[in-house]
Amino acid sequence: MLERRLAVPGGPAGNPGRGLRAPALWVWKNLLSPWYNAVLTAVALAVLGAVVPRVWRWAVDAEWSVIPANLTLLLAGTYPREEIWRLWAAVASLAGLAGLSGGTYRGSARKWMTAAFLCAAAAALVPAAAPSRMWLLTLGGLLAGGFSLGRRVAAAFGPAWRRILGAMWMASAAWVYVLLHGIAGSAVFPPVPTSSWGGLTMTLVLTAVGIIASFPLGVLLALGRRSALPAIRWACTAYIETVRGVPLISILFMAQVLLPIFLPDYRLEHVVRAMIGITLFSAAYMAENVRGGLQGVPKGQVEAAQALGLSNARILWLIVLPQALRAVLPSVVGQFISLLKDTSLVAIVGLLELLGIARSILANPAWLGLQAEVYLFVALIYFIFSFSMSSASRRLERALGLGER
Amino acid sequence: MMLSSDAFVQRKAFWRDTRFLAVLFQVLFLAVVILLAGAAYANMVRGLERLGLRLQLDFLSQEAGFGISEGIAYTPGDSYGRAFVVGVVNTLRVGALGIVLSTVVGVLVGIGRLSSNWLVRGLSSVYVEVFRNTPLLLQLIFWYSAVMLKMPGVRQSISVFDLVFINQRGVYIPRPVPTGAFALWVWLLIISVVMAAGLYVYRRRIQEREGRPGFAGLWALGLLAAGGALGWLAVPGSPLVLDVPILQGFNFRGGIQLSPEFAAMLTGLVLYTGAFIAEVVRGGIQSVPKGQREAALALGLRPAAAMYLVILPQALRIIIPPLTSQYLNLVKNSSLATAIGFPDMFNVGVTIMNQTGQSIPVFGLIMASYLSFSLITALIMNWYNRRVRLVER
Numbered sequence: 001m002l003e004r005r006l007a008v009p010g011g012p013a014g015n016p017g018r019g020l021r022a023p024a025l026w027v028w029k030n031l032l033s034p035w036y037n038a039v040l041t042a043v044a045l046a047v048l049g050a051v052v053p054r055v056w057r058w059a060v061d062a063e064w065s066v067i068p069a070n071l072t073l074l075l076a077g078t079y080p081r082e083e084i085w086r087l088w089a090a091v092a093s094l095a096g097l098a099g100l101s102g103g104t105y106r107g108s109a110r111k112w113m114t115a116a117f118l119c120a121a122a123a124a125l126v127p128a129a130a131p132s133r134m135w136l137l138t139l140g141g142l143l144a145g146g147f148s149l150g151r152r153v154a155a156a157f158g159p160a161w162r163r164i165l166g167a168m169w170m171a172s173a174a175w176v177y178v179l180l181h182g183i184a185g186s187a188v189f190p191p192v193p194t195s196s197w198g199g200l201t202m203t204l205v206l207t208a209v210g211i212i213a214s215f216p217l218g219v220l221l222a223l224g225r226r227s228a229l230p231a232i233r234w235a236c237t238a239y240i241e242t243v244r245g246v247p248l249i250s251i252l253f254m255a256q257v258l259l260p261i262f263l264p265d266y267r268l269e270h271v272v273r274a275m276i277g278i279t280l281f282s283a284a285y286m287a288e289n290v291r292g293g294l295q296g297v298p299k300g301q302v303e304a305a306q307a308l309g310l311s312n313a314r315i316l317w318l319i320v321l322p323q324a325l326r327a328v329l330p331s332v333v334g335q336f337i338s339l340l341k342d343t344s345l346v347a348i349v350g351l352l353e354l355l356g357i358a359r360s361i362l363a364n365p366a367w368l369g370l371q372a373e374v375y376l377f378v379a380l381i382y383f384i385f386s387f388s389m390s391s392a393s394r395r396l397e398r399a400l401g402l403g404e405r
Numbered sequence: 406m407m408l409s410s411d412a413f414v415q416r417k418a419f420w421r422d423t424r425f426l427a428v429l430f431q432v433l434f435l436a437v438v439i440l441l442a443g444a445a446y447a448n449m450v451r452g453l454e455r456l457g458l459r460l461q462l463d464f465l466s467q468e469a470g471f472g473i474s475e476g477i478a479y480t481p482g483d484s485y486g487r488a489f490v491v492g493v494v495n496t497l498r499v500g501a502l503g504i505v506l507s508t509v510v511g512v513l514v515g516i517g518r519l520s521s522n523w524l525v526r527g528l529s530s531v532y533v534e535v536f537r538n539t540p541l542l543l544q545l546i547f548w549y550s551a552v553m554l555k556m557p558g559v560r561q562s563i564s565v566f567d568l569v570f571i572n573q574r575g576v577y578i579p580r581p582v583p584t585g586a587f588a589l590w591v592w593l594l595i596i597s598v599v600m601a602a603g604l605y606v607y608r609r610r611i612q613e614r615e616g617r618p619g620f621a622g623l624w625a626l627g628l629l630a631a632g633g634a635l636g637w638l639a640v641p642g643s644p645l646v647l648d649v650p651i652l653q654g655f656n657f658r659g660g661i662q663l664s665p666e667f668a669a670m671l672t673g674l675v676l677y678t679g680a681f682i683a684e685v686v687r688g689g690i691q692s693v694p695k696g697q698r699e700a701a702l703a704l705g706l707r708p709a710a711a712m713y714l715v716i717l718p719q720a721l722r723i724i725i726p727p728l729t730s731q732y733l734n735l736v737k738n739s740s741l742a743t744a745i746g747f748p749d750m751f752n753v754g755v756t757i758m759n760q761t762g763q764s765i766p767v768f769g770l771i772m773a774s775y776l777s778f779s780l781i782t783a784l785i786m787n788w789y790n791r792r793v794r795l796v797e798r
Contacts (some may be wrong), residue, residue: 030523037522044524112487231431235438245733245779247740247770250751257764261452262445341540348542350745355543362550373550379539386538 058372066370068378070361071180074378077198079351083182085190088135088202090179095139097165097172099146104154104165116144120260161279173212180205194271198352200381206278206343206353211336213279218286219321225287226294236287249345252277256349274346282339293324333393344382345404354378449765456762464761466490471756473748475664485757492753493774496743499667499749499779500736502676507735508728510675511718513681518687529683536680542741544677549669549745555664559656570650577650590636590644597632601625666747668783670739680736685731689724690716721793750774 032038043212067074076087102112118138123133153161159173184189197205226234253276259268268276297320305315325332347356358378361367369375413624419425427690454461465486472481476491536544554573557563570577579742604779608621650660656771663671701711740751757766 030521032520035480037460037520040520040522040525044522044528048528071554086738104743150770153755217640229427229431229434231435242772242776245737245776246610247737249740249743250768251774252757253767257758258768261764262448337538341538345741348741355540355546359546371547372555375543375547375551382543383538387534390538405643 015155038192039130062373063370064373066361066367070367070374072355073361074354075200077202077357078196078392079198079201080192080196083190083192085131086137086179086182086192088131088138090176092135092138092142093172093175093179096142096146097168099143100150100153100168101165103150104162108379112147113144115372116140116147119143153205173208194269197271199357200354202351202353203340203343206275206346207255207336207340209275209345210278210282210339213275214282214286215337217279217283219290219325221283222290222294223286223316226290240284240287243281244288246279247340248281249348251281252345252349255280270349270351274349274351277338278343278346279342281342283336285335285338286332289328289335290324293326293328294320296327296389297323330393330397333389335391336387340386341382341390353379411597453765460763460765462766463765464766467782469757469760471760473753474746475559475670476669485761487646488753488757489750489770492748492750495753496739496742496750496778499670499674499742502671503735503739504732505729506671506675507678507682510669510679511731512686514679514683515686515690518683519690533680533683533798536676537684541673541677541738542744545669545673548673549665553665555667559631561674562652562657568647568649570652570657573665574656574662575665576656576668577660578663579647579649579657580661582648583644586640586642587644589640593636594633595638595787597629597636600632601629602737604628629719645735647791666742669745670742670747670749673737674735676740680729681731681734682728685724685727686720688727692723693719693752718793725786725790726792729783729790730787732782733779736782737775740775751752 031041071337072081072084076084099112099116102180119136123136139283150165151360157164178189180192180197181194184188196229221236221240223242225264227233227236252274255273256270259273259276301319301323302315305319310318343353346353347359349358352360354376358374362371362374449790466484468481469483469485469488470481471488473479473488473491476495479487479491514529514532517525520526520529536756555574556571556573559572559574562570562577564570566578602625605621605625608624611617648659649659650662652658697715697719698711701715702708706714741748742749743752743755746752754767754771758764761767
């Protein structure tokens with residue numbers, strides 16, 4: 001590094017911060033400095049020069065009108081149009097909770113205000129119908145309001161508030177379920193059959209169910225695999241290794257085709273079968289992640305707890321799991337990201353989640369031949385979700401001081 | 406999890422004895438598992454009776470009656486078993502090619518992300534983030550329906566140096582064809598392989614005796630390349646000629662034709678897995694402590710030698726296990742071929758299942774095949790891993 005800096009003619013050898021003042025120096029150092037870097041730059045520029053103008057020309061000519069025309073389908077599937085406010089309400093409740101949590105857990109205020117501001121700006125700029133704008137504004141308001149409320153309440157009540165917040169998150173799962181699924185015989189929330197769920201909503205529901213259900217199952221499997229009892233250890237190991245050895249699509253097919261044979265007395269909805277398949281699959285991978293964390297807990301911790309006279313269950317709950325789960329947080333988030341991407345596979349077994357609904361839009365003669373436009377838009381949605389999750393995980397990793405081995 | 410605390414067991418009532426509890430717990434667990442399995446089996450028998458099916462494998466020898474668009478020799482008159490084998494071979498073909506190509510892509514991009522060249526670093530990062538953060542299935546469908554099927558017609562084929570042609574019907578690449586001189590050249594090649602092996606052993610011995618880098622692998626490769634090239638020039642005529650695809654009438658003649666499905670499959674798998682392998686490679690190289698490189702340079706090694714002799718061997722050790730799981734993922738992910746109509750094992754299996762209704766045995770076959778692929782790949786990679794692993798005291 002030093003060597004290179006000295007090699008720059010007239011370079012500010014003792015003061016690298018000054019380098020920014022001379023763009024030419026920056027170009028020299030970052031693009032041309034040893035001779036092979038100049039060659040690499042030339043090659044990269046040639047590739048860019050060949051690709052970018054073509055893509056640009058294509059993007060200008062592309063028929064993007066297919067996206068706004070089908071936006072509601074892509075986001076909400078065939079959810080009854082007069083009930084769509086329930087989806088918005090679900091998102092709004094979660095935004096409020098997120099704001100509250102952000103305020104409680106010493107998040108930086110600026111970030112949350114920016115999020116709220118972006119929501120408001122989107123509401124002002126998006127050329128959408130009036131209700132969508134109003135809901136976007138509400139989202140921004142709830143985020144910001146929840147944040148400032150959360151800060152104040154956290155300061156006033158302390159740890160008890162955090163427990164209440166946890167309970168609220170748990171209750172929100174039931175609340176969202178009621179909103180989405182409805183209650184039979186209710187006038188406010190008439191039931192919406194799962195067959196008319198679809199689009200991004202279905203993707204997010206499948207992901208959320210997969211995360212919530214596979215996490216405890218994965219922890220149990222990981223504990224089972226490390227059990228001192230051979231019967232349990234072997235059973236868990238066999239399950240984990242079998243599931244990890246076969247593709248998800250085969251498990252989804254099995255859930256669709258074989259579950260009805262093994263459980264003939266129960267009429268399971270297609271969505272539920274897919275949820276079962278995703279959960280069973282994801283749990284095996286979760287188990288391996290958690291096992292890594294369990295192995296990282298020093299033996300002395302358990303021995304010290306035993307010496308203090310704690311029961312096995314308490315050692316597990318109070319000593320082992322908190323340390324293990326904290327250590328595996330980043331890899332668990334990674335697991336959630338792949339879960340989000342993997343939900344696209346249910347399109348193969350005929351469910352209309354984001355990718356499935358995109359395919360069915362393209363089957364409509366009105367939108368024939370617009371595969372590139374629609375698939376790129378769908379890819380953008382997936383990208384936004386999983387990229388933001390992965391950068392949040394990286395920030396979390398740094399905040400926890402992990403990954404510095 | 407039961408934590409053994411036998412050291413503390415004194416005289417206790419038997420229901421508080423850990424050893425007794427352990428046995429009891431396992432018996433209970435097994436009883437629950439057996440009960441559940443039994444209930445599922447009883448349900449299965451009833452369900453199969455209702456559908457009028459019997460569990461047996463003899464359907465595999467019956468005539469399949471459906472066509473498979475590509476793969477080893479097969480006609481609709483062949484048996485279901487043969488059809489499945491065609492699918493297995495197609496899966497292995499995509500898997501093997503995919504593993505080789507995605508390793509190349511991954512290593513190049515992984516090193517590119519650490520480059521001191523800002524442009525190369527940026528492009529590599531964009532590639533990795535875009536391909537890692539979108540679903541593979543979406544990418545496959547995109548390559549197939551939005552790229553391969555949108556290619557120009559046969560007469561307007563895209564030509565790459567007049568060697569490779571791409572059009573709606575697939576990708577045409579040249580095929581190397583052996584001539585009369587090929588056998589002689591192969592003999593010369595074998596001789597140079599033997600000589601290269603000898604040189605490798607000799608250089609290794611120098612390295613061990615004198616304690617300085619012998620670059621045994623490089624010397625051997627150099628000798629091999631020189632032998633091959635000299636042999637190529639020495640034999641009369643060229644031992645291999647390229648059979649370049651040529652447009653004749655309404656189609657291309659000669660060369661190797663890759664179907665659009667195969668091309669899309671391979672592109673999607675390689676680009677997706679390549680992005681993950683790039684991260685594995687980058688992580689491996691970055692995990693080698695900085696001091697190792699500094700120490701190597703302080704000892705007077707040149708940067709290239711420090712990379713080759715000090716950093717890479719240590720990085721490799723970290724890279725191998727996650728690389729193995731990426732290879733396994735690639736083979737398993739090839740099952741997504743069913744979404745774009747490439748006749749891999751899973752696709753053919755589902756067709757057989759739909760025709761015969763024998764869902765349980767067919768699923769058993771598919772799962773067993775994937776499990777054995779995973780096992781074989783894992784065995785090979787574990788063997789390699791043992792070879793590069795740190796030998797601890």
